[in-house]
Amino acid sequence: MSSTSLRKNFSVTFIGMLVYSAGNFLMNILLAKLSPENSAARNLGIYQIGVTYSQPILAFTMMNLRAVYTTDIHHQFKFGTYFAVRLAMMGVAFAAYIAMAPVARLDQIEAAAVLLTGVGLFFDALSDIYYGIHQLHDDLRPMSFSLGAKGILSPIFLAVGFGLTHQPLVAIAGSAAASGVVALVYDWPSAVKAMNGLKPPDTVTIYWNWAEMRQVARKALPLGLSLLLGSLSLYLTRLVTHKSLGKEAVGIFSAVALLPMIGNAAVTSLGQVLSPKLARYWGTGDRASFLGTLAKLHVVALAAGFIGVAGAFFFGDWLLQFFFKKSFSQYRPELVLMLVAGTFEYLKVCQGVSLTAMRQFGIQTPLMIVTLVVTYAAAVSLIPNGGVHGAVMAAILGSGAACIVFIVTNVWLIIIGAKHIGPANPSEATPDGS
Numbered sequence: 001m002s003s004t005s006l007r008k009n010f011s012v013t014f015i016g017m018l019v020y021s022a023g024n025f026l027m028n029i030l031l032a033k034l035s036p037e038n039s040a041a042r043n044l045g046i047y048q049i050g051v052t053y054s055q056p057i058l059a060f061t062m063m064n065l066r067a068v069y070t071t072d073i074h075h076q077f078k079f080g081t082y083f084a085v086r087l088a089m090m091g092v093a094f095a096a097y098i099a100m101a102p103v104a105r106l107d108q109i110e111a112a113a114v115l116l117t118g119v120g121l122f123f124d125a126l127s128d129i130y131y132g133i134h135q136l137h138d139d140l141r142p143m144s145f146s147l148g149a150k151g152i153l154s155p156i157f158l159a160v161g162f163g164l165t166h167q168p169l170v171a172i173a174g175s176a177a178a179s180g181v182v183a184l185v186y187d188w189p190s191a192v193k194a195m196n197g198l199k200p201p202d203t204v205t206i207y208w209n210w211a212e213m214r215q216v217a218r219k220a221l222p223l224g225l226s227l228l229l230g231s232l233s234l235y236l237t238r239l240v241t242h243k244s245l246g247k248e249a250v251g252i253f254s255a256v257a258l259l260p261m262i263g264n265a266a267v268t269s270l271g272q273v274l275s276p277k278l279a280r281y282w283g284t285g286d287r288a289s290f291l292g293t294l295a296k297l298h299v300v301a302l303a304a305g306f307i308g309v310a311g312a313f314f315f316g317d318w319l320l321q322f323f324f325k326k327s328f329s330q331y332r333p334e335l336v337l338m339l340v341a342g343t344f345e346y347l348k349v350c351q352g353v354s355l356t357a358m359r360q361f362g363i364q365t366p367l368m369i370v371t372l373v374v375t376y377a378a379a380v381s382l383i384p385n386g387g388v389h390g391a392v393m394a395a396i397l398g399s400g401a402a403c404i405v406f407i408v409t410n411v412w413l414i415i416i417g418a419k420h421i422g423p424a425n426p427s428e429a430t431p432d433g434s
Contacts, residue, residue, distance in 0.1 A: 016146070024261060025261060025323075041327075046251075048254040051235075053114045054114050058231075062227070063085075064356070066128050070275060071279040085220070116173050124183070134194055142187075230371070233371045233375040236372070236398070238391075241253050252388050256388070263305060263307070279356075304346055309336060309343065341399040341400075371398060372398075378394035
């Protein structure tokens with residue numbers, strides 16, 4: 001990929017991710033703004049409870065198959081095999097969503113929110129695996145358009161549903177419908193078209209080869225477990241907040257946790273663009289280019305963190321009142337602290353991109369276990385008595401711990417050249433033996 005192509009892909013991906021993140025941000029704003037003052041936090045809390053209980057399950061069942069597919073430089077498996085694994089795991093996800101209500105003791109509204117959110121995430125998972133085809137083409141314009149379309153349509157569908165009924169569940173259903181429209185009407189046809197130009201030849205047809213599916217699943221399972229643990233560490237504070245403080249507290253905490261999403265869009269979009277390139281550099285032994293490219297990603301992460309913290313410090317109370325309700329403006333200190341936690345998350349994203357490019361999937365699981373233990377200990381200690389402020393402090397401790405252990409591991413692997421861990425499969429060994 002040339003530097004011009006890299007800049008172009010980053011630009012279009014960043015725009016798509018920015019619109020998508022803005023759309024997610026706007027959905028939360030609309031639920032708060034369209035609600036009366038006394039029910040804004042509760043309605044936002046219901047929406048976020050759906051996200052909080054469904055996202056960890058989705059993270060595990062998706063297993064970051066797109067990253068495994070796009071870094072499979074030896075074309076060991078067909079796209080159809082990855083697609084079949086994705087569909088099979090989505091079935092597992094829906095079974096888990098249905099079982100969630102009695103296991104987590106959710107009330108009817110909360111259980112419905114989880115299931116409806118899961119429907120939307122199913123369509124997002126279909127879109128995600130299609131995006132991998134465009135990544136291999138080094139043309140991320142279709143992915144950017146798809147993300148942008150979801151970022152525009154989802155708030156519209158949500159606002160119409162909530163405006164007509166004043167029911168948060170109808171709003172969630174509207175958002176899920178928007179994801180379905182984009183996945184079926186645009187993502188699938190564009191993936192079929194893009195696949196025609198790939199070498200070696202491949203198709204988007206589902207390939208139900210159970211032996212190969214098991215191999216792919218075993219390869220991706222450690223990454224899925226790592227993502228599950230990472231998602232749990234991210235949402236664990238909301239889970240404990242929900243059980244300790246109720247729906248309204250979840251809504252307030254979620255409001256102050258939304259601004260870091262903007263910086264995350266920048267870092268994640270650049271990471272997606274750079275992932276195949278980093279994998280090629282590492283696979284061919286070009287360590288200098290690998291480190292130089294990775295450094296650029298870290299610069300973006302640190303810049304996003306600094307801008308976010310500074311903006312929240314000077315304008316946080318105004319931002320919370322403008323975007324949500326007047327009662328939210330008292331949480332400016334929590335917003336500043338949450339953006340500090342966001343900076344740690346941006347740096348952790350950089351480390352995750354690096355480890356995935358090196359195809360070091362298994363090692364991410366113990367790293368996330370450490371993160372989860374720290375986050376859980378902080379959450380149960382600080383939230384019951386500390387309220388929303390305690391939840392924010394727990395988020396900082398969890399994100400900081402994750403950032404530290406991931407950085408230390410990355411530095412260690414880069415120094416030793418990953419010789420002691422090796423590729424996930426002997427057939428993936430690179431020419432220089434790394």
